[in-house]
Amino acid sequence: MYKYTEFDRQFVRQRAAQYRDQLERHLAGTLPDDDFRALRLQNGWYVQRHAPMLRIAVPYGELSARKLRGLARIGREFDRGYGHFTTRQNLQFNWIPLARSADVMEILADIDMHGIQTSGNCIRNITSDALAGIAPDEVIDPRPYAELLRQWSTLHPEFAFLPRKFKIAITGAREDRAAIAWHDIGLQLRKNELGEIGFRVLVGGGMGRTPIVASVIRQFLPWQQILVFIEAIVRVYNAYGRRDNLFKSRIKILVKAEGQKFFDAVEQEFADILAQDAGGTAHLLPQAEFDRLARCFELPAGVQATLERDPAPVPAVGDVPAAYGRWLERNVHAHRLPGYRAVTLSLKRVGQAPGDTTSDQMERAADLADRYSQGEVRVTHDQNLLLPWVAEGELHALWQAAKAAGFATPNIGLLTDMIACPGGDFCGLANARSLPLAAEIAERYADVDELYDIGDIDLHISGCINSCGHHHSGHIGVLGVDKDGTEWYQVTLGGSDGSLLSGGSVAGKVIGPSFAADEVGDAIEAVIDTYRERRAANEHFIDTLRRVGIDPFKSAANNVRRSTALAHAA
Secondary structure: OOOOOHHHHHHHHHHHHHHHHHHHHHHOOOOOHHHHHHHHHOOOEEEOOOOEEEEEOOHHHEEEHHHHHHHHHHHHHHOOOEEEEOOOOOEEEOOOOHHHHHHHHHHHHHOOOOOOOOOOOOEOOOEEOOOOOOOOOEOOOOHHHHHHHHHHHOOOHHHOOOOOOEOEEEEOEOOOOOOHHHOOEEEEEEEOOOOOEEEEEEEOOEOOOOOEOOEEEEEEEEHHHHHHHHHHHHHHHHHHOOOOOHHHOOHHHHHHHHOHHHHHHHHHHHHHHHOOOOOOOOOOOOHHHHHHHHHHHOOOHHHHHHOOOOOOOOOOHHHOOHHHHHHHHHHEEOOOOOOEEEEEEOOOEOOEOOOEEEHHHHHHHHHHHHHHOOOEEEEOOOOOEEEEEEEHHHHHHHHHHHHHHOOOOOOOOOOOOOEEOOHHHOOOOOOOOOHHHHHHHHHHOOOHHHHHHHOOOOEEEEOOOOOOOOHHHOOEEEEEEEEOOEEEEEEEEOOEEOOHHHOOEEOOEEOOOOEEOOOHHHHHHHHHHHHHHHOOOOOOHHHHHHHHOOHHHHHHHHHHHHHHHHHHHO
């Protein structure tokens, strides 16, 4: 795990002090709202529907137990006792008074954290695979490269005011668990036929009003050139991206409109940067700098010591009590190191919004990280937490501790392990609420046997077209829309966030007119019932949908609307 240097600490402390000065001038009336707005956004402070919202950066999802305890303190002392983990591996607080925001900035600096560039038209938090460095299918650990990107992009003066926000995701595995094709830039580490390390580079992906899967701009780029190539991409976007229309300002629109012309402009800019010095090496990443960062991501000392012991075998699922077996099947994941597993702490359960975590739960998760995972915990794309260094011999003890802490719901990858944004309950941009629907689905499918019978399925819910709930990439996607001041919901089917098992990155298809708030839960149930009627043996939802086509599911969902209309008429 990366550890802040003295330079890093001085940097965030100075930033916190600068923000305090800005806040005090604003509260005193000498810094106008419009001027202060730009400054607070640069530090992750929004003003939402009811109160300020702070978004805290968790670079590539890695947290130490110390940091998690610091976040728990902020939630308890400054908010309402909880926070919300997002699909971009950040944490959000929704109720911190603006007058106390500078105090929170200083606490964040004390635990080596901040909210810099979690908002604004800049390069946002770099995201990655929650299994980075530990996945069996990983070719290269992406974390040192993600840290390079974080340091390079933080307060980069040339890219502080882009046409629109800009998101980068990176993975080093064969299976895409970072949804890289849904990002402005997606990076996949690979090796060529000579064993050299490089990147497959994608550009122009994104959701929102116009969902577009990114295009491959380079199949293989030597790793030493990655910052130069990204600089070339962002320079071209900065120069030619639209600033006259908010809905057409993302790089995906520029790539779609210009096609090969965009690619050619990037390649020319890339060549021009490299040509600025005679040897063509001044802008390349030196091996020594990479090695310095890579040392931060070596195996934890406790893991190295434990490797010397014989691993305890993990029992077969059928040889243990049912509750423990289900947890082993769903929440425990393969590891590249013999004798270890990764374990997901589920944040999805009845009575709690997806991604929400109380301060008490944060502290319990920190305790579990210290006891079972070398003091490290990770935020997943699916709004859960993950312990990356669990010895196989401690799985049963961890299960008991996780169960006592409320983290052992055995639903990872199942319907109730849904993604949902905060929606209209908090966000001023939302057209409809996400959380009541999420609660309704969790309650409808609380029976574990039924949930297991349905099997793997991704349900994603967004409260508005900005797609913070990634509805486009859900096997079932739900989008909140507004009709004359009332909440309605559009349903899509067949999306995928990039998983090879789900057919790569695909945008879901709309199945018809929107559903009223009291219809959408029934419509989802009708879709699931149709799958259960038509599936072949051992066939997942997405496979059945693609085999039989969308029409039977569409008809079943739309019958709900007709039944509701008849009931109202009667």
